[in-house]
Amino acid sequence: MFILKTEHHFDSAHFLHNYEGKCSNIHGHRWNVVIEVQSEALVAGGQLDGMVVDFGDLKRDVKEMVDYFDHALIIQSGTMREETLLCLKEDGFTIIEVDFRPTAENFSLFFYNSMKDKGYNVKRSTVYETPTNSATYEESRGN
Numbered sequence: 001m002f003i004l005k006t007e008h009h010f011d012s013a014h015f016l017h018n019y020e021g022k023c024s025n026i027h028g029h030r031w032n033v034v035i036e037v038q039s040e041a042l043v044a045g046g047q048l049d050g051m052v053v054d055f056g057d058l059k060r061d062v063k064e065m066v067d068y069f070d071h072a073l074i075i076q077s078g079t080m081r082e083e084t085l086l087c088l089k090e091d092g093f094t095i096i097e098v099d100f101r102p103t104a105e106n107f108s109l110f111f112y113n114s115m116k117d118k119g120y121n122v123k124r125s126t127v128y129e130t131p132t133n134s135a136t137y138e139e140s141r142g143n
């Protein structure tokens, strides 16, 4: 089995709704996203001879997916008053609403599925919220 790994980061703010502790306040992270794709076989012949996929293509797709979230305030839909949201947007702030609580775990699943949707055979997706805290999503064996 061949496994290719690439990573890219984004800098964004978030908060955890219904959380008791400092993470209920708006704060920022450098989120590092590590994507691994797998294949039993290598391409034979042509430009991709001896590769699973071209690192260039893989890196471009991960960057594109991750850059969407860069320099934004990420909020779980329904966790901020509409008036507050409107004011922030009117004042030019970039707000990205997601339909999940923005935890490292949920982001790892989100990026796993996004890469799968792009056609990659994803092995696992890991999201670092801090240099020492990360969450990984991978499918259980048998799936």
Ligand SMILES: Nc1nc2c(c(=O)[nH]1)N=C([C@H](O)[C@H](O)COP(=O)(O)OP(=O)(O)OP(=O)(O)O)CN2
Pocket (backbone or CB within 6 Å): 016, 023, 027, 102, 103, 104, 105, 129, 130, 133
């Ligand atoms: N299982 C999870 N636990 C927590 C998550 C998460 O995504 N998954 N997220 C948070 C907060 O977002 C928080 O920012 C991270 O908390 P913490 O580890 O306390 O952050 P720091 O490293 O910045 O802590 P310091 O001790 O102040 O350095 C909470 N939990």
Ligand SMILES: [Zn+2]
Pocket (backbone or CB within 6 Å): 014, 023, 027, 028, 029, 129
């Ligand atoms: Zn946080």
